[in-house]
Amino acid sequence: MKKKFIKKIYIAFSKLIIPLFYDKKYLKGRHFDNNIKGWYWCWRNLFMQKIIGYNRTCPFPVSFRNEIGQWKNIKFDIDDLNNFQHYGVYFQSWHCDITIGKGTYIAPNVGLITENHDINNLDQHNEPEPIKIGKSCWIGMNAVILPGVCLGDNTIVGAGAVVTRSFPEGNCVVGGVPAKKIKSLETINDNND
Incomplete structure (x- = not known):
């Protein structure tokens, strides 16, 4: 009482x-x-x-302990405010959107990078590209998501992965450097059929 x-x-x-x-x-x-x-x-x-x-x-x-580039460029569901309470997450959203789907979990030390340096002139940046993470995804610790990446719903990114390309189909586990599809996942609805 x-x-x-x-x-x-x-x-x-x-x-x-x-x-x-x-x-x-x-x-x-x-x-x-x-x-x-x-x-x-x-x-x-x-x-x-x-x-x-x-x-x-x-x-x-x-x-x-997190770095937020431009908060106005981060789209997320209010119920996922927990993703901003860890440590070491870098939301590089200065000039482009980062969209995080509902129910997604982001572990500590993850980098969400929307623009890189130009390899021919490090004082310059390449054109920024948005990042889109689907619903119910899990981004493992120390993973890096690079510019233009789109992850479909129910994608799990393994710890330490560097995601250089999109996996829009979702329902999969990706990992490695660069990240590759490791396995497909069955969704809960598929299991009930």
């Missing part, structure tokens, strides 16, 4: 203070509605993000 009361007070206090620092549209969903986790992320990130300045302009809580 006492824990429930403390949780209610914590959430009520958070609902009063946190909207002063973060956009209200990001303070809802599975991590906030009757859940303490989202509010905890806000409090944990508040000092480093809003006062010290790591990812300061982001209107949602982001771990200071």
Whole structure:
């Protein structure tokens, strides 16, 4: 009984203070509605993000250990705010979109790169290309997704993989350097037929 009361007070206090620092549209969903986790992320990130300045302009809580290029170019479902709470994830979205499908999980130390240096002149960049990750994907630790890559729904990217080309068909496991299709996955619906 006492824990429930403390949780209610914590959430009520958070609902009063946190909207002063973060956009209200990001303070809802599975991590906030009757859940303490989202509010905890806000409090944990508040000092480093809003006062010290790591990812300061982001209107949602982001771990200071991540790098967000341009938050406006990242498209994601509010229920997947957990992807911004790890460490070492590099969202290079300065000039191009990164779209992350609903239910996708991104492990720590992942790089999502929308533009590379020109190999003939390292002071220049190639034209940026968007990254699109489908629904219910899992990007393993230390993986790198390069410009223009599209991953279909239910794609698993193995830890340490460097994904240089698209796998739009989805329902597969990819891994290696450069990443190749390792195996196909049956979807839950296929198993029920």
